[in-house]
Amino acid sequence: MTPERPVVVLCPKPDDETVSAARFLATEIGCPIQPRRGRTIAGVFREGHDAVIGVSKTHASFFISSHEPPFLFHPGLAKNRIGSLLRGEPETLTRAAGLVEGSTFFDATLGRATDALVVAHAVGDSGRVVGVEANPIVAAVVRLGLRRSVVPGKAVTAAMRRVEARQGDHRDALAAEASDSWDVVYFDPFFEKQVRGSVDMTPLRLVGCHDGVSVGALEEAQRVARRCVVHKVRVDHDPPPAIQDWNLVRGKRRTGYLVWHKG
Numbered sequence: 001m002t003p004e005r006p007v008v009v010l011c012p013k014p015d016d017e018t019v020s021a022a023r024f025l026a027t028e029i030g031c032p033i034q035p036r037r038g039r040t041i042a043g044v045f046r047e048g049h050d051a052v053i054g055v056s057k058t059h060a061s062f063f064i065s066s067h068e069p070p071f072l073f074h075p076g077l078a079k080n081r082i083g084s085l086l087r088g089e090p091e092t093l094t095r096a097a098g099l100v101e102g103s104t105f106f107d108a109t110l111g112r113a114t115d116a117l118v119v120a121h122a123v124g125d126s127g128r129v130v131g132v133e134a135n136p137i138v139a140a141v142v143r144l145g146l147r148r149s150v151v152p153g154k155a156v157t158a159a160m161r162r163v164e165a166r167q168g169d170h171r172d173a174l175a176a177e178a179s180d181s182w183d184v185v186y187f188d189p190f191f192e193k194q195v196r197g198s199v200d201m202t203p204l205r206l207v208g209c210h211d212g213v214s215v216g217a218l219e220e221a222q223r224v225a226r227r228c229v230v231h232k233v234r235v236d237h238d239p240p241p242a243i244q245d246w247n248l249v250r251g252k253r254r255t256g257y258l259v260w261h262k263g
């Protein structure tokens with residue numbers, strides 16, 4: 001669902017950096033900016049907006065109603081996964097996708113960019129990570145976070161600066177890429193049922209695109225990938241028919257990755 005009347009609302013007494021972040025978001029989304037004027041988020045919704053992006057010194061919060069949790073960018077679990085890689089421990093996505101220093105990775109379902117951050121760390125400065133996100137407000141909030149957030153631990157901040165976030169539908173984005181141009185193309189669509197314990201995903205589930213990955217998109221990915229296409233799955237559910245003969249690499253809990261290798 002793409003909101004039709006979004007608005008960016010500043011926190012009370014914003015500093016210059018907050019105003020500049022709000023301007024960035026308003027330009028990316030193509031919507032007005034308003035001062036807070038003492039209103040609650042519910043009060044802003046009552047004025048007829050269908051999305052409110054509240055901007056404070058530390059965060060941009062994307063609300064689609066005043067009673068549901070907002071979507072925010074934060075490196076979250078990527079911090080732990082990058083920590084594991086730094087300790088030399090195995091990381092399932094990096095292993096499933098066969099990523100090494102210098103690999104290129106096209107993330108067709110960017111979301112909060114958690115996976116993209118882990119991959120950006122794994123492939124390093126000489127690699128490349130591009131992510132495409134369908135929801136324009138999610139894409140803008142994530143792009144802002146990737147450019148400006150600073151978190152403890154240099155490796156996570158460095159990974160954030162390396163992910164290139166684009167807005168669009170992955171079907172169009174893949175169609176525009178040359179054949180064999182990315183080592184890995186990756187899909188992580190929403191599971192029909194949320195994995196228990198992943199409540200952190202709830203705000204993104206509320207605003208993200210639930211279309212699933214079409215056979216056409218998979219075919220485009222197979223054309224664009226030089227080495228492999230990776231599709232995250234729940235191991236306790238049947239995979240989509242088009243990918244059921246791909247190779248399974250099991251992850252933690254009930255998730256895994258189905259991998260198709262070229263050639």
Ligand SMILES: C[S@@+](CC[C@H](N)C(=O)[O-])C[C@H]1O[C@@H](n2cnc3c(N)ncnc32)[C@H](O)[C@@H]1O
Binds near residue numbers: 108191
């Ligand atoms: C489960 S989330 C991905 C989470 C992501 N891997 C992460 O680490 O944060 C799926 C995301 O893909 C996006 N999406 C779904 N269909 C898409 C499409 N056709 N093109 C681009 N993005 C899409 C959704 O809006 C949502 O943000």
